[in-house]
Structures are given as C-alpha cells and as structure tokens.
Amino acid sequence: MKKALCMLSIFSILFCALCSKQEPAPVRSQFHPKISAFTTGQVSCLAPIRIVLTDQIIQAEQIGAAIEPSPFSFKPKIKGVAVWANDRTVEFRPTERLPQAQQFEATFNLRDIMIVEKGQERFAFSFTTVKQSIDLRLDGLSYEDSDHMNRQRLTGVIELADEQDISDVENILSAKKDGKTFAITWLEQQDNRKFRFAVTAIIREEKTSQLTLKWDGSPIGVDDKGEIEIEIPGLETFSILNGRAVRDDREYVELRFSDPIKPKQELNGLITIENHPNTHFAITENVIAVYSSSPFVGDVQVTVSPGISNVMGRKITAESRLTVTFEEFKPQVRFVGDGAILPTSHGLTIPIEAVNLRAITVSAMLINDQKIPQFLQVNDLKGDQELERVGQIVWRNIVNLDPTPNRLNQWIRYGLDISPLVAKNSGGLFRISLSFQRQHIACQCPETEESAENAIAVDPWDEDVLQERRYYYGENYDEYWTNRKNPCHPAYYLQWYDHDIQATQNFIISDLALIAKRGGNDSLFVAVTDIKSTQPMANVSLKVLDFQQNIVGSGSTNGDGIAIIKTSKRPFLLIARTQSQSGYLKLNDGSSLSLSHFDVSGETVNRGLRGYIYGERGVWRPGDPIYLTFILLNDGKLPTRHPVRFELYNPRGQLVETLTVTSSMNGFYTFQTKTQANAPTGDWLATVQVGGVTFSKSLKIETVMPNRLKITLDMHGKEELDAGDISGTLSAAWLHGATASNLDADIELKLAPMQTTWPNFADYSFDDPAITFEFESQQVFKGALNEKGVTTFSKRVAPTEAPGKLQARFTTRVFEPGGAFSTDYFNLPFHPFRHYVGLLLPDAGDPDRIQSDSTVTIRVVRVTA
Template sequence: MKPSLFKLIGLLAILVSIASCGKKDQDSKVDPAFGQYISSFTSGYISKTAFLTIHLADASKQFTEPQGQIDMNLFDFSPSVAGEAFWIDNQTIEFRPKEYLTSATTYQIEFELGKVLDVESKFQTFNYQVKTPEQSFEVFVEGTTTYDDKSLVWSFLKGSLNSVDYLSGEEVEKLLHAEQNNKRLKIRWTHDASGKTHYYAIDSVVRKDQAGYVLLEWSGKDIGLDISGNKKYEIPALSDFKMMSATVVQSPSQFIKIQFSDPVKKDQDLEGLIRVEGESNLKFVIEDSEVKVYPDDRLKGNKIIYLTTGIKNIMGSKLSKAEKVEVNFVEVKPAVRISGNGTILPGTDGMVFPFEAVNLEAVDVKIVRIYESNIRQFLQVNNLSGSSQLTRVGRPIVQKKINLTSENQIDYGNWNNFTLDLSKIITQEPGAIYRVEIGFRRSYSLYACEDDTADEEEGDLD
C-alpha cells in the first residue's frame, strides 16, 4: 500500500474537560439505544446564547434544503422556549431560540424523532436535558500604564471583567464605575467575541506629590445580579517608585509577573536585583511597568521573591525600598493538546500520533473512519483537519482508554510528550481518512481536587 492512499487526521477534541473540582449536578440518563438513530446532540451545560443541535445517524427523508426552516414542531421545552428549527444538512437539525435562554435553568427537552426518521414506536420521542450556568462575574485589576514614557503624571488603569456566561457590551458597561479624588473617570472597553472577557482601561489617572487611590465599584443590580463590591487601587506619590504586586502565571509557560508603579528602565540588567528563593538562571522581560521573570524549570509550592533597591524606573530613580513577597506556584490543571500540525502520513515504522498531557493518568481515544466513497463529500466542506458534517460521511470505529502512567520517572504535573501507535488499534484501509479525538474524564485526573467524587457528564451517543 502506498502512503498516498492513506491519511490520518489528528484533531484535538476535549470530550470532557475539567473546569473545576466542584460537585456537578446529576444529569438525567439518556437511553443509549437511541444511538442507532442519533449520533450526537447538544447536552450538558451550555451557554444561554447556544443553538441546540441534533445529528441523526442516517439521512432524513423529510430534509428539504440546507438552512431550510422546518415547519413541523419537533422540539418541546420545559420551561418553554420560543424558537425555530432548521435543516443544516439531511442529518443535522438545529434549534435556534428567538431569545437568550435563562441563566441557572435546567431545560427538559422532547425531540420528536419519529417525525424525521422511521423508528420503532418506543423511540418516537427522544428525551434529554440541557442546563445553563448561573451568571456571575469578577473584576480584576492589572495595573497602570503611562501615556508618555517621559512623564509619570498621567496614566490609565487597566484590568478585566470576566463573566461565567455571555454578557453583552451594553450590559457590562453598566457594571463598573471608577473615580479619583471624587471625580468620575471615563472607562474604555474592549469586549471579547465570547462575551465572557471584557477588558477595561480607566482614563486620566493622575499621580501627585501625595499618594492617592482610584476607587473601583461594581454592581450587578442593573442587569438583575446580586453581586457588588469595590476596590481601592493605590496610586503612589510621584517620588515613590515601588512594587505594586507579584503574581504567578502558569500557562502556556510559567513566569512571575511583577507590577511596578512606574515604567521600568529597559536596558538594565536585572540579574541579582530580582531573585527567586533557591533559583538561578532566571530570565527577565521588561514590558512598560511589568517585569516577567521566567524560571529555568517549572516551580511548585511557595517561593520568596526578593527585590533590591537597585531596580530603576525610566527616570533613573531607584526602587524606594527593598521588597520580599511570597508567591504560590499552583499545579497546572489537567489538560491535553496536540503536538505538531495534526496530520500524519504512515510509514514503515507504523502510525505514531503525538500529543501532550499534564496531570493525567489516562486519556480517552476515539477514532472516526471516513469511508473512501465519502471523501469527496467530506472535502467539499472541510480541509483535511476539519470536522464539519462528520456524521454524514464517517462512523466511530474505536473508543478506548489509554493509560499514560508507567515506571519511568517523569513529572506528570508538567506538560509531557506522549505517542500513540495507531497501527496497534486500527487496521489500515486504503483510501480511508481517520479522525482521532483525545479527551479525558474527571476520574483520570492526578490534580489534587478537594472533591474527587464529582459525577461525570456524557452527551454523545457515538
């Protein structure tokens, strides 16, 4: 067999991610026998902005045209949801709510499967549920940045507001207010497309001969949320060059972010001026009033950071006093990711699929075969690593747990490289395309969670 007749597609898909270690609500169980008619469906926790999709295992005779509206009533919600259903293709139906779903709500759904496929009487109605998360938000303050690196008088204070679920820009801009010296300050906003991360810049923050502060106040009252709080962010005196904060960033690479009151002089050598307890070979990156400190190896636990008065700002003034602060290097939460570009051509040494994992003892591998006769149809709507309309052209052939632990002494708390020899779990078929998904379950975690008894959710009938 020539390698050109066989291609293996590796596309990372986190099937069950671990966002936290809290207890999850128990979902109502779905009869797996529906898998002969439904290959997958939208389930579990979803955004209030989400559309709900049903992928049929076979083409429906009721299909009209792509994006064609469906006249018959296929979905029934409790509590009720107004909306419309559309054909995406002859195996995919999408329900689009007319308004956003309600936060913190469980929706019981009845899908009239018997109206779109010929099924046995006991499979006429498919019952399942989805949930929307409870809305909440947090305000984070990053630090000040000067408008002009030749003057320390005027600056802006930047940070972010992060929400659990989608919030519109209009809603977010009602939440936060800022003032200095009893004067309301203008806030500029940049809203991420997800509607969950919103960046702010508080304009016209002034530094004077005496220390002061910017008062940030937030309240969710205007959008129906019982959340409020405030924070005073210190604005040092003009003559006071000082450290404001030190935090640890864990991903994608680990470093310590030190925020100063003033822009830091860029051409100075910080070796010895900034030290980390028990560490050497530190690397430093100066970005305005931030210094990023990169350790030679990943660190764990608590470490003391030392700053000497030799550190200079852009005006040549030295740090007003030496500082000592303790930071905590928290372990990375469990995750998996693909190594390389995800496309592999088999050779004489087999088909080796590389991936990376952290804090996991095992992963789940799922392989979907796209049949040779369907490849043209698949490539009409995909590139080689695509996944659109996959249920029309392929079927799962392998779903398997793969253990990652071994007798080798490696640190599973760091990102490690692993390989999967696919020649040992699938039989190569000339002309076929294979899509590999790697995911994990909560029970595979090596991360120290407070509650390891949390339930898992499943929402795929493949």
C-alpha cells in the same frame, strides 16, 4: 387529638417529600436513524436548538424558511420559531433570552417535516442553559504615556460564563477616586464573554491615594457584588507595587513598579529568585518580566534590591522581598501539532504531551476508506462533524505514563504507539481521543466522604453512559460550576463551555503527498511524491469524484509522479491509492492553498487566446498618425484568416474609428489610424476583439510643450515626509546652462492615498477601508527665485482622517519672462501618523471571508514610521 396528630404526620411526610425533590435527570436520548446530531449538554442562553438530519430534506431556495407548525416542543415552554438553517438542519430560535441554569426537556416531531416509519415519529433530548457568573481580573496600573508619569490607567478583564451584550456589561463596573467618578473604556470583547476594560486619566498625586473599583452583577442577573481598593502610588514614591505568576506561552514572574522602568539597564543581581540562578529580563513600561531556564514550581521567593532606575534616573532605595505562587499544573493531555497525515517513518507513533498524569485512556474511531468521501462532504481531514454517520469505536486502551517525581508540574512528551490499532484495522481515517479519570492524576487530593460520595462511577468503555455523564450535573449545579477547574472534584471531568479534559485529533496513515492544480480546459494536473523521501511515485492509481461521489475522471502517475486527468464535471475530491496506502485531497475552492505569500501576479488566459497591443511611442499629439501592432498567440484555437476587429475611442467614450483585418505576419496584426488636429486630449482607448475576447490599451493624446528649464525640488534629502511643517529648496536653470534668475515660480501639493506596507510586514493590512480620503490641492509656494535661481519654502501640512500612508505629489512651475512655463512633477511618501497598526487576518484559502462559528486569530502589529 389522634386526628390532629394524624393530619400533622401526613403534612410532615408531604413536606419532607417536597424538600427532597431533586432536579430531574436529563433525558437519555436513544439512537434515531434519521438524526445525526442534536443540541445537548450545556448551552448558551442565546443559542438556538438544532437537529441535524441524516438526509437532505429541502431544496436550496427553502433555506431560511419558517416551519409551521414547529416540530419542537419544550418543557418548560420556550417561545420562538423553527426554521430551516440548511437543507438538513432544523433550528429553533428563541425570541427571548432563555433563563439561566435551567434544564429543558425537548421533543422533536419528525412527522411535521418528513415521512417516517412507525415508532420513529418522535425524538426526545435534553439540554441545560449556562448559569451566568462574573470573573474579574486586574492587570494592574500602567501608563498612558511614559513621558507623563502623572497619568496612569488601570486595565483588566471581565469574563462571563455566558454571552452578554456589551450594553449590559458596561453597567457592571464603576470606578471612583476622591469622590470623582471615572469613565470606563471598553477596549475589546471576545465571543461576547470576555471583555477587556481600562480606567483612564487616573491622576497620580504627590501622596499615595486610593481608587475604588466596584462591581455589581445585577444588570446581567448575577447575585454578585463587591469592591477592590487599588493603591495609586504618589509621585514621590518609586517602588515595586506587586508581583504575580504568569503562564502564557512561557511562564514568568511579572513585577509591576510605580514608575516606568529605564530600558537597557543591567538587572542581573538586582532582581534574584531563590533556586533560579539563570534568569533573564524583559522591560515593558513599568513592568519587568523575569524568565528562568528552569520551571517555576510552588512558592517562588523574589528579591528586588536597591539600584533599579526609572526613566528619570531615580533609583529604588529599599530592598523588597515578595512571594509569588505558581499553582500546580492542572492534569492535562494534548497532541503535539495538529497535522492529520501520519507517515510510516514515524513508526506508527503519535507524539503527545501530558502533565501531572500517571495514565491516560485512549480510544479510536475508524472511518473506513469507503466512508471517507462521505465524511469529507462536510469536513476536511481534521473535521469532527457528523461522525456518528460514518465512524465507529474500534479500539480502547489505558496507557500508563508514570512520570518520575522530579518531572511533575511540567509538560512531558511521550510516544503513543498505535501499531496494535493499525494491525487490526488497516486503512481508513482514525479519530484518536485522549482522556483520563480521577484515579489517573498525579495531584494530591484530600480524600473526604463527600468527594467519594460525589464521584462519578462510570465504566470508561460504556460510551452511551459516558456521553450522558459528560454533561450531567444533577442537583449540585452550583457546586459543580464552582469546581469545574478543580482536579479533585468530579466536575473537572465533565465537559463545560470553557473546559474539556478530552483531546481529539484525526490521523490518516499515508506516505502519499498530493498536489493538484486545475486548468482552464477541464484538466487536472496531479503530482504525487513520497513524504519520507520527497521522490516522485509512479503507478499510483488516481480517481476524481464529484460532490455526489460519482467518478468524473481517473488515471495513474507516470515515472515522474505526474498525471493529467480530464474531468467530465467539476471535481470535488482526489483519491490516490497504492497497494497499501491511500491519500485524499479536496478540490473545492475553499480547500485550495492561499497564494497570499507568493508573487503570482499576471493575467488569466481567456478561451486559450493571449494578445498584446503596443505602439511606437508613449504619447501622441492631436493630428499625429498612430501606428499600433497587435500580437496574437492562439495555439490553433482560431481558423486561418479569422477577422480581428480594431476600435478607437476618445476620452468621452465615443467610437472614433473601426478597422477589421484578416491577415497577419506570424500573428502580428498592424493598425494605422490618426486623430484630428482639433481632437480632444486625454486618455484614448484602443481595443482589439478576436474570438470573443477583447484586449485593450490606453493611448495618451496630449498637446506637449517641452520644458526649457531644469527644475530641482530638494526636501533636504528626505525620502519620506511627516505631518507638520514641511520645507525644501527649489532651484531652476536654463537647459543651455544659464542661471534662471528672478523667475516667478509656484508649487502645488496634492495628497493622495497609497497602500501602506512595510517589507517586514508585507501580509499585514495597515489601511482603514472605512475612510474615504479627500484632499484639496494646496499652494505650498508662490513667489520669485533669487538671482541664483534658488528659493526656500515651508508649509504646515497636517491632514486628518487619512486611511493610512499618503503620497505627496508636488507640481512645480517656473515661468519664463514671456509667460510660458516649464513643469516638474515630484512625489514622496507622506506619513500623517507617527505609528501605524496592522492587522493580519487568518489565511483560510479565501481572502474575502472568515469562517463563522470558529475561533479566529487576528495578529496585530504596531509600526513606527
């Protein structure tokens, strides 16, 4: 019996020990002199694991090559391959999606790729994968077409915690109504995490009905399912459906109605909000947005009175009251603007904004002047890459804000005085970080034993511990994930993929405004002005570095603030210095300012030679002599009597004649040539070659017969044509004034692509580059004019698959009794669509590419033709 009790006790102890086993704490990575950055914290299940080395290890041709054996080892194990992502970044790419909410311990063996000192062979670190979750939000019912009030659609958004392929997400949702399954259209996706959808073709019946929207997260490994009943109002009902609080760029109350609302109606007095007398409204289909001159706080009482009209003129007959709740602003802090240069006119004060905060913690990292060129090798002035290599924390402070009670729940602007920082650290680039802790917030939080027990006690100035704690969730991952946006929970103060309370921004204190322009002769034009006064700055020392930080040019500004510097190699960075300040300007192609908003059309001067070819007329007949003149401006680049070679090519590309001259009259060279009487007609090509540069001009050789009839094509005064039936009037008269009675005529139409532009949206792109448009000529009219030389015509033209706006090219012929004819050409813009959608891509200095691994904002506009 005693033996049995003993065995039972041992088993109970072991069982309890297993039950109390906790998730291991993440590996605390130690500083390694050969590593500047590594994967840590919370990462996507699809993300590669990276190690960034401090030095270049391989040559450019080795980038992308696999590394065998892999220098990575993981616990638990991960299948995949290690490759060189660039000349100093090693990337491990898993072959399968990693399990979610899994902590991995990793070891990187540096000896597999380089020679290191003893004790530096291995580097240990850890990371955790994101736990997948679903957040479903509905916008509400709207109309596919305001002209058809019986067809509605339901739109909404599914937001996931981690990236997921659209093919898996499509299986999450289903929609049914009266036993009928509706197709779900997926409209757009953002970062493979945010998916917008629409349930379309929902028929609105006479009586109110129900649409059931179900979701099931099992296709993406989420144990979450449910359904929502959406009420589809009957056609006989015109009422308010719901209201909600919206906080975008501006906060407003959104009221959604069963019918499209009549635009341009007076709503003052019909919609009122308690304690908000000054309101204004915006109507969009069946939605009314109500704005107020004062902020919305807490529960807002909204009254909708009878009298609001729908597009059919029907009015709401019953009063409705509803409560819309605006939640408290989460405690936040942010910088005002994103500029990196702080002029001294600001008094060393940085504008910041905070909401619901009593205090903030401020820290500053300094990158001194000597390290800034190294920093700019991988960053611009606003960058944050590889900071540990060049910067160190030099200043920390707690700043009290203490907002008054009546200024809570609204953004308040403050001035952050950094003069104590600058007094101790003059010169360099400062990276300012703003953050806060639980004791700094102005929100009311219930104090419970559990919250006190879970609180993260961290010395705010212990940077190593703080960095570790910013990612550590311990054994309570699910709880922390759920509460990551709850200011009363410790999870709010950790860093998540979609949430980080810390705001950071770079600043360099300088009054130097720099402009640089590279010339074609290895020269650099530099202008320096004072930011405060815009006046030129004289005697500013200038230094130009290449990418390896070697000096390739230097100089100083003159009294006009201008300097021209000769560079011996391709420049990378311009440094300007006075006795107390410095300024920096990157000169690589990706950093140049975009010229898309300016008219800079023209030609590039090649080898310093400029030339132009002209003739005495625009069209020649076969057999006519052709007199051409070439003007050359060489600025002394060529010696006297340098040969100038002329060549003439026919439309088949065959060389017909060659002439060489060595003399000119003040740079004017003349060439006399001639075509044969039976020469082929078309576009001939004249070229002039001088000093290794070729200039060219197209010559039209045509058999020209002058018109003897004046032809007029009138499209009823229209300056643009629309798809559908086009009609017009054709009239003709002899040039001597007589009526062209009863003459035969025909009109041929050809459609060709043209650039789709509107003056107010000149920077937007409206044309679809994926569509190749082909249109065979159509005969719009064939017949005879009446006794007055006039006729009318009509033709239906509706092209499909057009890339954008088209040009309608009409070719009209009126035949004389003997068979000869006169020809007229007439062009008009043609709109194959009623509406056009334009895209404005981000302007990053290079119009042919968009930076990867960055948030890209694309502006969209719809224009009615």
